[in-house]
Amino acid sequence: MGTSAIRVLKPNVTQEEAVRAFSGTRLSALYWRMRSGPLRRIADAYVPYFLFQVKCVGAPARLFAIDAVDGSLDLFEFPRIPVERDLLALEGRNRLTAALAEERAAELLRDKVLRVIFQQGFFKIRDARLEITPMDCALHLPYWVGFHERRGSVRCRVMDAVRRRIEGAKASAFFEQWLAA
Numbered sequence: 001m002g003t004s005a006i007r008v009l010k011p012n013v014t015q016e017e018a019v020r021a022f023s024g025t026r027l028s029a030l031y032w033r034m035r036s037g038p039l040r041r042i043a044d045a046y047v048p049y050f051l052f053q054v055k056c057v058g059a060p061a062r063l064f065a066i067d068a069v070d071g072s073l074d075l076f077e078f079p080r081i082p083v084e085r086d087l088l089a090l091e092g093r094n095r096l097t098a099a100l101a102e103e104r105a106a107e108l109l110r111d112k113v114l115r116v117i118f119q120q121g122f123f124k125i126r127d128a129r130l131e132i133t134p135m136d137c138a139l140h141l142p143y144w145v146g147f148h149e150r151r152g153s154v155r156c157r158v159m160d161a162v163r164r165r166i167e168g169a170k171a172s173a174f175f176e177q178w179l180a181a
Contacts, residue, residue: 005089008046009082011142011161018042018144018159021166028166032157037150044161045175046095046140049076050105054113055131064109065139068098071108072174075116076162081137095140096178106132143167145175 013021022029022039033039049065065076100108110130142161147154156179158171 005091006046006048006095006140007087007138008090008140008142009162010086010088011044012164013144013159013161015042015044015144018146018161021159022144022146022157032148035150036148036155036157037153038148039146040149040154041147043094043145043147044092045143045145045178046090046092047073047143048096048098049139049141050100050102050109051078051081051135051137051139052106052109053133053135054109055133056113056117057129062113063135064113065141066105066109066112067141068100068102068105069096069174069178071100071105073171074160074167075109075112076141081135082139087139090140102134106134143171143175 019039019042022032022042048068050068051063051065053061054064055061063078063081065078067073110132113130113132144159144161146157146159148157149155156172156175158167158175159165160167160171
């Protein structure tokens, strides 16, 4: 792997599948086109993530990844640390730069993991102490970004290329801010 190559989790969505999702006939796609205009272009983008092992008292350890840009995207949970067969080496241009310190990422992760734990019904946990350990795993996750244009205004719609789902307003704003910088 060259010095400018990044390790990317293999996407589960091809470019053609992403175009179909952005241009589809589902209600959400139709609403998006009405509001933001037709799909003009699509691009792949790669976001750096930190991987952490999280251990809660009385529960097995879990692996979570948090974006290394600002910690605002949804967490990823992994059953195990990704191995080489799960990854691609890419030298693409559309990669975001990590701006978050690993220590700050661990703080943000703690809050998000506690939310996940409580949403899953673990309200009876009296001691919600978490052990958060950074894992040595340089990792980028792939996204598809669809560009919609209406009256000279361009909006982004984002698809998580691993989980095969269209993201919400938070991810759209995240990528629009990156593009504006």
